[in-house]
Amino acid sequence: MVHVCEREGGAHVGQRGGPGQARLGLVVARAVGTAVERNRLKRQIRVAWRSLRSRTAPVDCVVVVRKPAVGAAFSELAGHLESCLQSLGVLAALTPGAPLGAGATGGSV
Numbered sequence: 001m002v003h004v005c006e007r008e009g010g011a012h013v014g015q016r017g018g019p020g021q022a023r024l025g026l027v028v029a030r031a032v033g034t035a036v037e038r039n040r041l042k043r044q045i046r047v048a049w050r051s052l053r054s055r056t057a058p059v060d061c062v063v064v065v066r067k068p069a070v071g072a073a074f075s076e077l078a079g080h081l082e083s084c085l086q087s088l089g090v091l092a093a094l095t096p097g098a099p100l101g102a103g104a105t106g107g108s109v
Contacts, residue, residue, distance in 0.1 A: 021058060
């Protein structure tokens with residue numbers, strides 16, 4: 001599950017991303033699995049996010065991870081994240097011929 005919030009105001013103290021950059025928040029409850037499973041999911045989702053971040057509108061995205069994600073292949077997790085962001089309208093289309101992770105125009109909220 002992915003929640004998207006438009007950012008209000010300027011940068012906060014200690015904020016990593018600039019005001020024009022999308023940010024990711026992860027919620028992985030203990031009920032999802034063991035600490036090893038939860039940390040693995042968080043690492044995989046962060047890697048998938050890094051490849052999509054340049055195409056994402058400057059919003060705050062919160063991903064709520066559910067139990068069925070445990071044991072899923074990385075490509076499946078990345079695909080679900082991308083499809084969620086597309087369905088929410090915050091992911092710009094990939095420019096034809098551009099490498100993955102390359103910025104695209106458009107896609108503003």
